[in-house]
Amino acid sequence: MSDTSGTTGAPSRADFCVIGVAECFRGDGEIMANPIGTIPAVGGRLAREVFEPDLVMTDGEALLVANGIPLGVDDPAKMVEAWNPYRTMFDVVWSGRRHVMMGASQLDPYGNQNFAFIGDPSHPKVQLLGMRGAPGNTVQNVTSYWIPSHSPKVFVEQVDVVSGIGYDRAAALRDWVREHHELRRVVTNLAVLDFEGPDHRMRLRSVHPGVTVDDVVAATGFELAVDGDVPETRAPTPEELEVMARLDPKGMRAQEVSG
């Protein structure tokens, strides 16, 4: 057992998810890291505090802030670096200097993403958010996904609607898109996945401790690439657990992923 020091206790499943998210941004340098969701926000901010100090991050709205803002705290102190209203955000997206982590209602083996609707376009069974920025994000900047509940309903052979484009669709487009399209990772409550399988199909990269490869395969509605022995997602260091406690003082990450 590693010593997790002090009051932070043994790392939870949510803590491993945070590390899985943070590792997505390793090596990104001075670009905008834009993780959307509770665990993504903690993970992205942790990456900047611990090993990727030049990342540029928003306050969730129109400001770029240099400090790690704690989640769920009213009126946190902000060290504002720059103004980044929505209109400017599209300039950033289209410049390519951004790595976004979005959610998805459905994802297929090549990373095609849907969060627009399920069923017939003119009379959908379930109306979801809409296209949001997914078509542009996936063509113009690096994209990762966060899936808090890994299940065959999310990981499907074919998505109902393509909002964010996957590797097979990017391959069918012109050179520029093929060269710039990158889906980095998919982090879930069970595992970390990437697109380093055959033909950029989704591959199991690591499982969180307490999860088996079979668990992930069973929770995935398509054939997942699995290479040999799959490692466990690395544990947070004592320093990282302290940073997590500071960035998420109310433990909101445990509401997103339990255990």
Add this chain to the structure above:
Amino acid sequence: MTDKRMTEADVVGELRDGMTIGIGGWGSRRKPMSIVRAIARSDLKDLTVASYAGPDLGLLCATGKVKKAIYPFCSLDSIALEPHFRNARQSGAVQTLELDEGMFLLGLQAAAWRVPFLPTRVGLGSFVVERQPEIRTVVSPYDDGEELVAAPALDLDVGIIHMHRGDARGNGQYLNVDPYMDNLVAMAAPRCFMSVERVVDTDELASSGPVQSMLISRLMTHGVVDAPKGAHFTECVPDYGRDEAFQKEYAASARDPDLWSAWKAKYLDCGDHAEYRKVVGL
């Protein structure tokens, strides 16, 4: 000197069945709700609504005003999915043009610049381009010969926006951190009607905030509606935050027709914005 002040009812009087109306704000933030409610109470029909959508689109769908929705999302922010819009979509009641958020911006910009489209890669390979014949592509005339998306101009008949401050001549000022695309909504239409939290003297605008906050010039507007709490229940900081309790009640009213009838009778059929403020206690 033209005084552009008018009421919500005057704005509705300028609208016609079948028009394309662009609405400013973003999600459940700084929406011109007093004008939206006036439209919802009117006899207007078959509208096309273009919006970074929230309860503006939801309410107009719930009252049967919308023939077609052009939108990149429809959300109440703190409630992720707009339930009245979902009802309309899931019953097949509205036609749609699904756009990416950035493509929507380009569409407004194209309309404002009076060009038919702006080129982009946004949308390539996705439902937006591949499943909607309204969205077409164009081949670059330069040596690269790349096929690009021709994001179509969102040619509005009318734009409606809500600002924090404005003067009687139609200058407008926002005081929150994000202007959203409100100046583009204004310029993408031959006519724009602007509601404001407070009508002030022109020289008060420059003392209310930095000059950069004076986003809307009178070149862009054709009517000014004095509407304190005009964005309620959406967010209009720093004047007021989102009324989350009221928004929850609005969202819950989508659950069944009886709840909706009760909500509509209380908050919509009550009358104009002054009556609404009394009923809500604003």
